[in-house]
Amino acid sequence: MLQKETLKLVFSNPAYLGISGSIFVFMLVLLFYFQEYLFFEPYLVFYIPDGMFPSFVSIIVVSGLIGLVISLTIFQIRTQKSSTKKTSTGLVGSLIGAGAGICTSCGSLAIPIISVVGVAGASTLNFLTIYEFPIRVVAIGILVGTYFIMTKSITKECKIKVN
Numbered sequence: 001m002l003q004k005e006t007l008k009l010v011f012s013n014p015a016y017l018g019i020s021g022s023i024f025v026f027m028l029v030l031l032f033y034f035q036e037y038l039f040f041e042p043y044l045v046f047y048i049p050d051g052m053f054p055s056f057v058s059i060i061v062v063s064g065l066i067g068l069v070i071s072l073t074i075f076q077i078r079t080q081k082s083s084t085k086k087t088s089t090g091l092v093g094s095l096i097g098a099g100a101g102i103c104t105s106c107g108s109l110a111i112p113i114i115s116v117v118g119v120a121g122a123s124t125l126n127f128l129t130i131y132e133f134p135i136r137v138v139a140i141g142i143l144v145g146t147y148f149i150m151t152k153s154i155t156k157e158c159k160i161k162v163n
Contacts, residue, residue, distance in 0.1 A: 006151040010075045019074060024067035031059045058136045065143035072150040080157045 032038035
């Protein structure tokens with residue numbers, strides 16, 4: 001119930017709704033592009049390979065949660081004059097979620113990164129490729145936990161009344 005009231009409070013201002021929506025769309029396009037679900041050349045193509053639907057859904061969830069958490073963080077910093085140290089949980093959770101969403105070893109970034117980091121880096125990228133989906137599920141868990149921490153903090157600071 002408190003989450004619903006907190007979301008009403010935050011998104012009653014259309015600016016936060018716009019921030020959340022634009023971050024969601026930006027992350028969605030970015031992650032789809034890096035996961036090679038979305039192609040811009042030679043023309044716009046969207047393709048989900050067989051067996052990749054869970055990964056596809058997890059990208060949508062991560063993008064939505066990142067947009068939500070970042071807008072809650074911005075709300076908390078602006079309205080409650082909270083220090084960035086106090087709200088760093090939201091930013092760290094969002095960075096982990098974004099990092100887990102981008103598989104650097106399965107896109108066009110693989111060759112330049114491997115050439116820079118060598119064999120040890122290639123082994124690390126291979127590990128990230130193998131465990132990409134479980135890492136993304138952990139990132140979703142971190143973002144959900146961050147969401148609940150942020151709503152609890154906003155509720156405590158704003159003294160939301162529940163009927």
